[in-house]
Amino acid sequence: MAGIFQKIKHWVGIKNTAHYPYPAVDITLPNNISLHLVGSIHMGVSTMSPLSNVLLNEIKNANAIIVEADISTDVQPFDQASLFRKSLETRLNNSLFSQVTCHCEDLALSLYQLENKPLWQIALILQSTQAMQLGLQPQYGIDYQVIQYANEYKKNIIELEGIEDQVALLLSFPDDGQQLLEDTLKNWHDNARTLQIMINWWLNYNSQEKQPPLPNTFSKAVFDILMESRNQKWVSILSKLPAGRYVVTVGALHLFGEENLIDLLTGQS
Numbered sequence: 225m226a227g228i229f230q231k232i233k234h235w236v237g238i239k240n241t242a243h244y245p246y247p248a249v250d251i252t253l254p255n256n257i258s259l260h261l262v263g264s265i266h267m268g269v270s271t272m273s274p275l276s277n278v279l280l281n282e283i284k285n286a287n288a289i290i291v292e293a294d295i296s297t298d299v300q301p302f303d304q305a306s307l308f309r310k311s312l313e314t315r316l317n318n319s320l321f322s323q324v325t326c327h328c329e330d331l332a333l334s335l336y337q338l339e340n341k342p343l344w345q346i347a348l349i350l351q352s353t354q355a356m357q358l359g360l361q362p363q364y365g366i367d368y369q370v371i372q373y374a375n376e377y378k379k380n381i382i383e384l385e386g387i388e389d390q391v392a393l394l395l396s397f398p399d400d401g402q403q404l405l406e407d408t409l410k411n412w413h414d415n416a417r418t419l420q421i422m423i424n425w426w427l428n429y430n431s432q433e434k435q436p437p438l439p440n441t442f443s444k445a446v447f448d449i450l451m452e453s454r455n456q457k458w459v460s461i462l463s464k465l466p467a468g469r470y471v472v473t474v475g476a477l478h479l480f481g482e483e484n485l486i487d488l489l490t491g492q493s
Contacts, residue, residue, distance in 0.1 A: 259470050262471065288468065422476055438476075
C-alpha cells in the first residue's frame, strides 16, 4: 500500500495542493464545493493538542465542519446494542476464545466485561483498550478536537452519518461481527503499528517526504462494510453540498486502498 505522500502525488484532479503540516489535501468539486480533507486519528496523545494553527485557520474560515459523527454529544451509542448474548466461550471456537482470553490478560481487561457482548463490540473494546495501553486517549483524537474548536468558533457541524447510523452499521455485521473480531486478533501487532504511524503523522508530518505505508488490517468482507460502502455514501453527500469551503475530518484509513474517498471524489471533479 502506498504511503500518503505517494498517494497525494497520484491523486488526479487535485491541483495546487498546499503542503500542510498534517495529512490533508484540498479538493474542489463542481458547483464551487471546496473541501479541506483531513486524515484523522480517533484517539491521540497529549502532544497532539492543541491542533496546528494552520488547521485552526482552516476551521475558522470554513462555512461548516464535516465529521463522521458528532462524538461530543451525550448519545450513549451502545445502549441499544447491549443485547444479551450467550456466554463467549459457547460462541467462539477454542482458538478464538483463547486469543481473546490472552489479550484480556495482557490488557488487564476483565473477561467478564465481554462475556455477553456482541462480537463486534468485543472487537472495538479490545481495539480501544489496546490504544489506551499505548498511551492514546479519545480527548486527543483529531476529530474530537476539531469538533471542540468548531463549537468554540460557532461553526455548523455536519455529520456524514452520525452515531446511531454507526451503531446500526455494526449491528448489520453478519455472524454478530465475528469477522471484525477475527481481523482484530489476527492483525493485533499491525493495528498497533498503524496507530503509531498515524500519531507520528500528526507530530512530525512532512508532506514532502515519503511516509511509511499503513498495514492492511481488514479482510475484504470487513473492508467492504467499514470502508468502501461508507466512502461511496460520503461521496454522494459531499458532492451535493452547497457552494462553500468545508473542513472534512475523517479517519485516515478512508484515504487508502481500493475505492478510497479521494479517488471517488476526484472521479466526480
